[in-house]
Amino acid sequence: MTQAVRGRGITKYFGDVIALDGVDLDVAAGQIHGLVGPNGAGKTTLLGILLGLATADKGTLEVLGQPAGRALLVPDGVAGFVDGPGVYPSLTARRNLAELARLRGYGEKAEVDDALAQVGLADVANDKVRGFSLGMRQRIGLAAALLIRPRLLVLDEPSNGLDPSGRKHVHEVLRRLAADGAAVLLSSHQMDDVEALCSEVTIVAAGRVVFAGPLSKLADESRPVDYLLRVSDTATARQIAASASGVTLGPVPANDADLIIIRANVPAIDALVPQLVSAGVAVRELTPVTSPLESAFLALTEQQAQQQAEQQEVSR
Template sequence: MCPPPAIAIENLTKRYGDAVAVTDLDLTVDSGEVFGFLGPNGAGKTSTIRILTTLTEPTSGSARVAGHSVTDRASVVEHIGVLPEEPPLYEELTGREQLEYIAGLRGYEDWDRVESLLERFDLADDADRRVGTYSKGMKQKVGLVQALLHEPEVLFLDEPTSGLDPRAARTVRDTISEVAAADTTVFLSTHILPVVEELADTVGVLYDGDLVAEGTPADLTADVEAGSTLEDVFLDVTSERGQPAER
C-alpha cells in the first residue's frame, strides 16, 4: 500500500481583495520527494508556501500537509520545518540560545544533534555570539539549522542558499539530498535553477497563480529541445504569458 502524499492540494485559491494570487491549484508531492517550486516574482509562490505552512488561510480549496489539513495549524506545525526567505531570528540572542529556544518550543532536547548541526554548518565557533552580529549567510545557516533540528517530515525551504558562499551552499545541497534520502519531503523554492536541476525529483512552475508546467527535470527539458536546461524550460513556459504583476 502506497503511503499518502506528503502534500496534497486541491482547487486551492488565494485572493487578497480583488487580486488573485493563486488560482485553483492542484498539486501532489509524494513522501520523500524533493519538489522544486519555481516561478517569477509575483507568481504566487510565497502565498502558496504561506498557506502550506499555516501562516495564512486559503480563500477556497483545500491542502493537506503530512496528512493534516492546513486549517489544523497545531497538527501541521508539529510535522514541518520552515526556512522562509528571511529567517525568523532574535538578534539579541546568541546563535546557540536561538536554537535552544526553538528546540524548547518544540519540546526537543537532542542537544547532541544541535551541536552536530552547528558543526556541519560551520557555526560552532560563533554559536555564542549574538545573532545581530552575524552576516546574512550566517543568519541563513542558523535559520536552516532550526528548520532541520527536529527532523521534520516535510521541509519547506525558500531560497536556502541565499547569501551563502560556495562551500556553505554545497553543504546545504548535500544536506537536502541526505534528508530526502531519509524520506523527508523537501519543498524547495529558489531562483537558482541549477540547484533545482541537481536536486529535484519533480519540478512545478507557477505563473500568475497557475501551475503551467510540472514534471521531472529530464522530462521538462526533453519537451523543449535537445540540450535544453531547466532555465530554458522556465523561460519558455513563462514567456508565453507576459510578465505578471508583483504580489
C-alpha cells in the same frame, strides 16, 4: 510513493488580487521538489499556506496525511521558513536554537550542536547572530528546522546569500533528509540549485501552475538552446555547423577567436560533435549559455504572461 503534500484547486485572494488560482501541488516523501516562478507568481503565498501562516480561500490541502490549509495549524513534523528565518540578533547561534528547542519542548544541547554542525556553523556557535551574513542566517533557519526531525521541510530561497561552502552544506543536508524519507519543498530562483537537487518541479506564473512533473520532462531534449562552442579551428567549425541539420549559427563573439555560438537541440549537438572531430576540429568546450531547464522555464512563464495579457485585452 507516499504523498507528503497533496493540494487541489488551492486559491487565495488578497482583496481583488488572485494570488493563487486553482493550484494543484503534489510532493512525495523522500523527494526534493522545486517550486519556481517569476517574482509575484504566488510561490511565497503557497509556502505560507503549507506552513500555516495563511489560509486558503478555496481548494483542499493535505499535509502529511492530515487536512491543512484552512486553520493556522500544521501537523507535527512540518518545519521551514518563508521570507527568511526569524532569529534573535542579540543571542548567539547556539542560544537561538536552544531557546527554540526549550519553547517547543525538545532538543538537548547535543542536538543543538549537531544541528549547527550539519549546516556548517559549529565554529560560530557562540557568536551573536547580529553579526551574521544573510547566508549564515539562512543556515541557522535550516538548523532550527532540523531540531524537529522534519518529515516535510519547506524552504523559501534557502540559497540566498550562501557562499560555495555554505551552499555545499545546505545541499548535503537536504539530500540526507530526502534519503531518510523526508519531503523537501524548496522555492528558488537559482536554476542550478533546482537542477542539482530536485527530481520534480512545479512552475507557477501569475498564480497558476504552468508545469508540474519531472525535470527530465521539463528540460525537453527537442528544445533548441544556445551553446558556446570552443574549438581549435573556428573557420572550419562554422562551415560544418552552418550545413548541419538542426543547427543555427549565432553572432561571431568579440575578442575570442576560439569561440563560436550555435543554437541547437540535444540530438543536433550529438550529431555535430562527431562531424567536427572527423574533420580534425578539436572540441575544447561545449557549454549551454542558458541551461535547458532555465530555457524551458523562461518559455513557459513568458507564454503564460502573454496569454494573461491577451485575456485582459479581450475582457476590456
